[in-house]
Amino acid sequence: MSAPFLSIQKHRSEIVLFPKGEWCLWTLGKHYQTLQSIDLEDRKIRKVIIDLSEIFKIDTGGAVLLLSLKKRLEDQKYSVKFENGSDETLQILNLVHHYPLNLEDTPKKSSAFRSFVLRLGEATVNLFSLTLQLTSFFGEVIVTLLQSLRKRSSFRLISFCSHLQDVGVNALPIVGLISFLIGVVLAYQGVTQLKRFGTEIFTVNLLALGILREVGILITAIVVAGRSGSAFTAQIGTMVLNEEVDAMQTMGLDPVNVLVIPRIMALMIALPLLTFFSDIVGLLGGAFMTHTLMDLSYVQFIEQLKLAITPTTFWVGMVKSPFFAFLIGLVGCFEGLQVSGSAESIGQHTTKSVVESIFLVIVADAAFSILFSYLGI
Amino acid sequence: MMHPPALSLSPEKPVIDIKNLVTNFGSTLIHENLNLTIFKGEIIGIIGGSGSGKSVLLRTILGLKPPQSGSIRLLGKDIYQAPESAQEQVDKSCGVLFQNGALYTSLTVRENILVPLKEVAQIYPPFADSIVALKLGMVGLPLDTALKYPSELSGGMTKRVGLARALALDPSILFLDEPTSGLDPISAEAFDTLLKKLHAHLGFTVFMITHDLDTIKSVCTRIGVLLHKKLFLGTFEELKKMEDPWIHDYFHGNRARKIFGKGF
Ligand SMILES: Nc1ncnc2c1ncn2[C@@H]1O[C@H](COP(=O)(O)OP(=O)(O)OP(=O)(O)O)[C@@H](O)[C@H]1O
Ligand SMILES: [Mg+2]
Numbered sequence: 001m002s003a004p005f006l007s008i009q010k011h012r013s014e015i016v017l018f019p020k021g022e023w024c025l026w027t028l029g030k031h032y033q034t035l036q037s038i039d040l041e042d043r044k045i046r047k048v049i050i051d052l053s054e055i056f057k058i059d060t061g062g063a064v065l066l067l068s069l070k071k072r073l074e075d076q077k078y079s080v081k082f083e084n085g086s087d088e089t090l091q092i093l094n095l096v097h098h099y100p101l102n103l104e105d106t107p108k109k110s111s112a113f114r115s116f117v118l119r120l121g122e123a124t125v126n127l128f129s130l131t132l133q134l135t136s137f138f139g140e141v142i143v144t145l146l147q148s149l150r151k152r153s154s155f156r157l158i159s160f161c162s163h164l165q166d167v168g169v170n171a172l173p174i175v176g177l178i179s180f181l182i183g184v185v186l187a188y189q190g191v192t193q194l195k196r197f198g199t200e201i202f203t204v205n206l207l208a209l210g211i212l213r214e215v216g217i218l219i220t221a222i223v224v225a226g227r228s229g230s231a232f233t234a235q236i237g238t239m240v241l242n243e244e245v246d247a248m249q250t251m252g253l254d255p256v257n258v259l260v261i262p263r264i265m266a267l268m269i270a271l272p273l274l275t276f277f278s279d280i281v282g283l284l285g286g287a288f289m290t291h292t293l294m295d296l297s298y299v300q301f302i303e304q305l306k307l308a309i310t311p312t313t314f315w316v317g318m319v320k321s322p323f324f325a326f327l328i329g330l331v332g333c334f335e336g337l338q339v340s341g342s343a344e345s346i347g348q349h350t351t352k353s354v355v356e357s358i359f360l361v362i363v364a365d366a367a368f369s370i371l372f373s374y375l376g377i
Numbered sequence: 378m379m380h381p382p383a384l385s386l387s388p389e390k391p392v393i394d395i396k397n398l399v400t401n402f403g404s405t406l407i408h409e410n411l412n413l414t415i416f417k418g419e420i421i422g423i424i425g426g427s428g429s430g431k432s433v434l435l436r437t438i439l440g441l442k443p444p445q446s447g448s449i450r451l452l453g454k455d456i457y458q459a460p461e462s463a464q465e466q467v468d469k470s471c472g473v474l475f476q477n478g479a480l481y482t483s484l485t486v487r488e489n490i491l492v493p494l495k496e497v498a499q500i501y502p503p504f505a506d507s508i509v510a511l512k513l514g515m516v517g518l519p520l521d522t523a524l525k526y527p528s529e530l531s532g533g534m535t536k537r538v539g540l541a542r543a544l545a546l547d548p549s550i551l552f553l554d555e556p557t558s559g560l561d562p563i564s565a566e567a568f569d570t571l572l573k574k575l576h577a578h579l580g581f582t583v584f585m586i587t588h589d590l591d592t593i594k595s596v597c598t599r600i601g602v603l604l605h606k607k608l609f610l611g612t613f614e615e616l617k618k619m620e621d622p623w624i625h626d627y628f629h630g631n632r633a634r635k636i637f638g639k640g641f
Pocket of ligand 2: 431432433476554
């Protein structure tokens with residue numbers, strides 16, 4: 001039996017193996033499998049010589065292969081010797097054989113059931129500890145917020161303003177575009193359905209109530225969660241990885257005060273303003289669509305709007321926005337501070353931050369609905 | 378007992394050949410008409426003040442920062458003229474240890490070491506483990522490091538894993554950016570010994586940036602001083618005699634005197 005890179009000669013008292021050619025990392029993939037299948041199958045001759053004279057080039061990878069071949073043969077009770085190696089070959093073999101050649105502690109695979117139970121337990125414990133941590137972070141933020149209200153000088157005005165620009169002003173185009181389109185879509189559905197009853201003028205009521213109470217704030221909150229909540233997580237997470245947050249702490253700077261408060265405050269100012277903007281643009285979109293579909297003039301639209309809503313309708317939507325902003329900022333910053341270890345972790349926490357904040361926003365919205373229905377608003 | 382081969386210098390074919398290199402960041406010149414020729418089997422130590430452009434020189438040689446002008450030949454190929462094939466050349470024949478380790482944070486140490494291998498060859502799991510064990514052994518790390526993530530390593534361990542990864546392909550040129558900074562003196566000395574041993578057995582060429590006076594004295598065959606945007610290359614003895622104030626202070630300062638002896 002032989003392969004192009006290894007030939008085997010059987011003599012009377014010994015077996016000689018001739019490794020040939022390049023024994024280098026790039027060629028080893030092929031060598032490895034064939035070497036594993038080599039079996040000398042000889043009961044009598046116990047002496048094996050590996051003749052290195054035909055090796056043309058060798059590196060540490062090749063040496064590892066030769067040494068593990070030798071070891072495997074020795075385990076099968078052959079006596080194995082290297083012979084005729086060039087200086088270079090012998091040197092590399094000599095270097096490599098000083099070092100360990102297997103990792104003993106590769107992790108053992110546990111059974112599927114066991115690992116399922118493990119994962120379930122881990123996830124449950126994580127869920128509780130996460131809730132606990134988020135709650136305590138919530139407390140910390142509130143305390144720091146109150147402190148900075150009392151002691152103005154500790155408030156980071158410049159940082160606050162730059163975040164305000166980022167999460168507020170820079171979000172105007174996308175929030176505006178999406179709101180306008182949603183207004184258009186709602187108006188279209190309203191007109192086509194209500195036309196059947198000849199009451200298409202009530203599309204305006206539908207638009208007014210829908211956008212002012214729910215859609216405007218929800219759309220804005222979701223866009224901001226995706227845009228700014230994720231950015232908060234990535235920014236703070238990168239700082240954690242870079243040990244910037246640790247450095248801050250050693251300088252007596254409180255990360256919550258320096259990083260979290262300005263961001264949350266900026267969001268709490270920006271989100272109501274964005275919501276107002278979204279309400280107006282959404283109604284504009286609706287007005288544009290009703291004008292196109294049913295020749296309703298803009299003046300008539302406004303007249304009908306006045307009949308449809310009271311200031312309460314507007315405030316019911318508006319009042320929710322600072323709360324949503326707080327949730328988004330809280331979760332974004334919290335997830336950022338949870339980042340540890342690797343670049344991958346930033347990605348995971350950014351995803352989590354967006355998913356969690358949108359989830360919490362919708363839960364909070366449901367809670368507000370229940371509250372308002374009790375209050376009869 | 379085997380003896381390392383004598384250094385085989387072949388002057389006709391340089392491994393790294395830099396001619397009239399000029400690099401800049403915007404209007405700041407970092408290197409101006411810098412020349413450097415390194416032959417097979419040399420261990421070149423690059424010294425120079427902080428911010429003098431050593432790491433930038435390394436990045437330029439590796440093809441990561443295009444120069445303003447000048448030519449860089451790596452193993453006879455101009456890496457900025459024939460980028461594709463030359464970049465492959467760099468990948469295969471160069472091992473690099475960056476100043477901060479530059480380990481992939483989302484991979485374990487084992488996977489980090491296997492990254493360069495997987496690029497060039499098909500590697501089977503048990504064999505991969507052998508290679509990882511060998512490289513970890515070479516840089517003096519315990520085998521249980523293999524399953525750790527970079528964030529679980531100390532600064533010195535990160536350096537060593539970086540070195541193990543640089544050695545993964547048995548490179549013919551090894552680039553090291555401050556390999557011993559952040560190591561304790563005993564580990565630093567062990568590193569010097571290791572480098573000499575590997576160099577003797579594997580016969581690679583080393584381009585090493587270092588501030589470590591011991592390493593310079595005991596390991597390097599020639600020393601390059603990066604100064605005034607240029608490189609002054611010479612043996613230890615030659616540089617010692619140079620007039621330039623910085624070089625003079627470098628070789629005659631208090632620390633240097635402790636290491637190099639009272640004689641100068
Ligand atoms: N990406 C960059 N943009 C602008 N300037 C840079 C950049 N990278 C490096 N520099 C500048 O180039 C110069 C050389 O930097 P380099 O990192 O090579 O220093 P060094 O010699 O390696 O120093 P050290 O010994 O401290 O590592 C410095 O003045 C640095 O400010
Ligand atoms: Mg540097």
